[in-house]
Amino acid sequence: MLVRSHDRGTVTLTEGDGAKLLDRELLVALWNQRCRLQFLPTLVGHRLRVTGSVDGLSALADYFQGGGLGTKECGIPLVDDHHLAALKRGEGFMDEMLNQEQRRAVVEILEHRRPHVPYLLVGPPGTGKSATLDEVVLQLATHHKEKRTLDALIYYVVPSNLGVRSTAERLLRLGMRSEQLVRLYSEHEHVKGTDPLRDISQRASRMQHLITTSVVIGTPIAIARIGLTLGERNPPPLLLLLDEAAYIKLGEAFAALTANGEPVQTVLAGDRKQLRPRCFSKVAESMHGKYSLFDLAADSGFFEDDGLRPKEGLGVMLRLNYRAHEKLVREVSCLFYNGLMIPGPASLPSNSLLLLRFGLERLGLDANQSAIRWVDIDGAMQRDPLTRSLFNVVEADAVVSVVDSLCRCIPPQQVTVLAPYRKQVAVLREKLPRDITVFTADEVIGQERPVIVVSLVRSDRGEDNARDHGVGFLREPNRVNVLISRAKEIVILVGSRAHFIRSGVGFWGILPTRTEPLPAQF
Known part of the structure; x- marks a missing residue:
């Protein structure tokens, strides 16, 4: 270097x-x-x-504070008055299942009342953040198609290439045509002839034109490449949607934000209680390497005192969770969201959900009694001499036993195993059947499964046990929130419960769990 x-x-x-x-x-x-x-x-x-020509942090701060938060200046709506009035009456929504909070967010984004500051869409897990962003995209694309204009260019920014792909697939399922979308893919990815997204996929470094495209989906760096590839031919976007904005590093977000040379009207969607930007470089960390646009928004006074809800007129917090079991929603909400996230209205369970719950009840795992269970196992943790990553073989064997018992009563596709360390993930992937997915917390963002089994790894036993009974980065509530909130029905924690309680980290002591024996028939 x-x-x-x-x-x-x-x-x-x-x-x-x-x-x-x-x-x-x-x-x-x-x-x-x-x-x-x-x-x-x-x-x-x-x-x-x-x-060294531009102070990036200062430029972003100016954008957030542009005009001052006290200004009442209104921008030009992104759709005409007739379209906006219909939406305010509750008419014309593509997704009729959107709740009032989601509809309010869609209207406020399209209304464009504060053109100089970004709009915050705070979405805890399962509250329909992606559905809200998709509705904004569909409203703009439909409106400008009817008006026969070509200025409905939207940058839809997602932190990972996997997320870019799933977003493109979702918009196509919602009715967008392939000629309306461009999916920017990784420089290292090869698009096969059989890939269903082949017709809408382009490399950012090889783009020729965007004039007739409604939506461009890409990672922050892929979006940033557009301006460098097209230069002045690059049309300015009408709107930039930044999904999982609390997870994207400030510099990468700024790269996407200024792809046209200056910041554009932006919607920041994310959750400050989920994963924060990762940073392995101490030098980078000392220079705001773990800072995100959500952190900058918090520093700029965008949030109420609880740090969760945007101030009036600056955004919306989606509170209704439709994804998870009511018991699990309440437990996660009390642990990480000050009780602000609440279960959505109950609907009739599908046949597959009824079968799943019947299978769990046969195992004694009724979520109505406790949605978070603990299989207490105290195995010795070890450290990989090459990668320095931690693993726990005894605990991995216990996870295999738990998964085997689960799969006797429910389909394996409904179970996912998570672990905080890559070495433990590698050990688990070797021991578990191929149809069981195993991820780290960072890899599981945006995904969910009915049943989540978490291998915690840390223990008092082993060569690396700490005198302070340390739990490493499992002392970070954001990371634990991700591990638990990926579940839709039940979470099974596998590890040394006494070790985590003795760690002194508050939420481990109050975690509402029920301890289960290592399964024989379980």
């Missing part, structure tokens, strides 16, 4: 195989300080240049 001065002039970083992650984080941090990022495609790999 070559670094010249980063105070003034130019900093050039070349990504190598060994330092790729560190370099990227350092770039993000440099941008956060006083830099502007530019991508210079080369014949050999990927070279990035940073020029």
Whole structure:
């Protein structure tokens, strides 16, 4: 990695195989300080240049504070008055199942009342954040199609390539035509001829035109490449939707936000109580490497005192959870959301859900009694000598036993196993059948399963036990929230309960759980 001065002039970083992650984080941090990022495609790999001409953090702060939060200036609505009036009457929604909070958010985004500040859509798990963003996209695409205009360009930014793909598939299922969408895919991805998304997939570095496209879906860096690839031919977007904004690093978000040279009207959708940006570089972390646009919004006074609800006129917090069992919703809400997330109106369960609940009841796992269960096992944890990642073989064997018992009564597709450490994930994938998915917390964002089994790994026993009974980054409520809230019916924690209670981390002591024996017939 070559670094010249980063105070003034130019900093050039070349990504190598060994330092790729560190370099990227350092770039993000440099941008956060006083830099502007530019991508210079080369014949050999990927070279990035940073020029000290723009104070990125200051520019973002100016955007958030643009005009001042006290101003009443109104922008031009993104749809005409007739369309907006119909929506306010509750007419014309593509998804008639949207609740009042979701409808209010759609109307306020389209109304464009505060053009100089972003709109916050706070969506705890299962509250329909993606459905709300999709409705905004469908409303704009439909309206501008009827008016025969071509200025309905929307950037739909998602943090991962997997998320980009699922978003494109979802919009196609909702009725958007392939000629209305462009899905930007990774420079390292190869689109096969049989890929159903082949017709809408393009590499950002090879784009030729966007004039007739309604929606462009991509990661922050893929969106940032558009301006560099198309230059002045790149039409300014009408709206930028930034999904999982609390998880995207500030520098990467800024890259997407300024793809056209200056910030555009933006909707920030996310959840401050879920995963925060990851940062492995201490240098980058010291320069706001773990900072997100949601953090900047909080610092700029966008939230109420509870830090969860946006202030009036600046956004909406979606509170109704339709995805999970009522008992689990209330338990997660009390632990992480100050009781603000509440179960949605009960609906008749589907046949598959009834069969699932019948299977769980046969195992003694009735969510009405306790939606969070604990299989107490105290195995010795170990550290991989190469990756330094933790794993626990005894605990992995217990997880296999739990999953085997579950799959005797419910389909394996309804079970997912999570672990906080990559080495434990690797051990579990070797031991479990292939039809059981195993992820880390970072890999499971945006996904859910009826039953979640969590291998906690940490223990008092083993070569790396800490005198303070440490639990590592499982002391972070955001990470534990992700592990638990992916479930729709029930969560089974596998690990040393005494170790986590002795850790002194508050929520582990009050976690509403019921301890189960290691299954024999369970």
